[in-house]
Amino acid sequence: MVKSERWHDTIPSLAGWLLAGLMVLGLTGCGQKKDTHPGQPVTKREAIFKQILRTLEPMGRMVRGNKDYDAAEFLQYATKLQTLSTQPWPYFTPGSVYSPSRVKNTVWSKPDEFKAAQQKFISAVTTLHTQAATNNMEAIRPAFHAVESSCKSCHQEFRGPPR
Numbered sequence: 001m002v003k004s005e006r007w008h009d010t011i012p013s014l015a016g017w018l019l020a021g022l023m024v025l026g027l028t029g030c031g032q033k034k035d036t037h038p039g040q041p042v043t044k045r046e047a048i049f050k051q052i053l054r055t056l057e058p059m060g061r062m063v064r065g066n067k068d069y070d071a072a073e074f075l076q077y078a079t080k081l082q083t084l085s086t087q088p089w090p091y092f093t094p095g096s097v098y099s100p101s102r103v104k105n106t107v108w109s110k111p112d113e114f115k116a117a118q119q120k121f122i123s124a125v126t127t128l129h130t131q132a133a134t135n136n137m138e139a140i141r142p143a144f145h146a147v148e149s150s151c152k153s154c155h156q157e158f159r160g161p162p163r
């Protein structure tokens with residue numbers, strides 16, 4: 001009984017320490033501001049792009065021979081990439097230009113080109129997925145490079161330095 005009372009006594013101070021720790025983490029963590037904009041479009045599209053990058057990276061290692069080619073694993077990434085490929089675009093809402101966004105105003109001044117760049121990317125990802133199912137790296141490699149170049153060409157036109 002005594003033991004459990006002591007335990008209860010420690011809870012408030014433990015909680016206090018935890019809270020203080022979390023606050024310190026929150027204050028120092030990456031120095032990033034909270035996205036207070038309605039719908040948080042910059043935070044949301046950034047999170048999807050990061051997932052896209054994290055999916056692409058292990059595929060790139062297999063394509064370049066830095067990681068053993070595992071056909072099933074590669075196909076899983078290709079499937080995931082296909083799901084992700086359509087997701088960032090609805091978050092490019094008018095006026096969603098604020099720090100730390102790297103978006104250029106060309107997204108809104110050249111909407112047809114931006115849309116075309118999305119389509120090019122989505123279709124390159126679809127081709128990559130089709131090729132991934134063949135389990136043939138010789139067919140996969142050029143399809144993978146086409147996806148990479150569709151990322152790059154869009155970034156050249158529509159992504160600038162951090163704000």
Ligand code: HEC
Binds near residue numbers: 045107148150151154
């Ligand atoms: C149709 C255009 C387009 C395509 C295709 C595209 N991106 Fe982007 N990407 C952008 C824009 C615009 C931003 C900047 C968004 C912002 O900061 O508000 C961006 C941001 C990012 C970011 C966020 C971090 C940063 O450095 O700004 C990553 C990571 C990223 N893209 C990776 C990729 C990868 C990998 C691909 C291809 C598999 C790709 N993107 C395809 C337009 C595109």
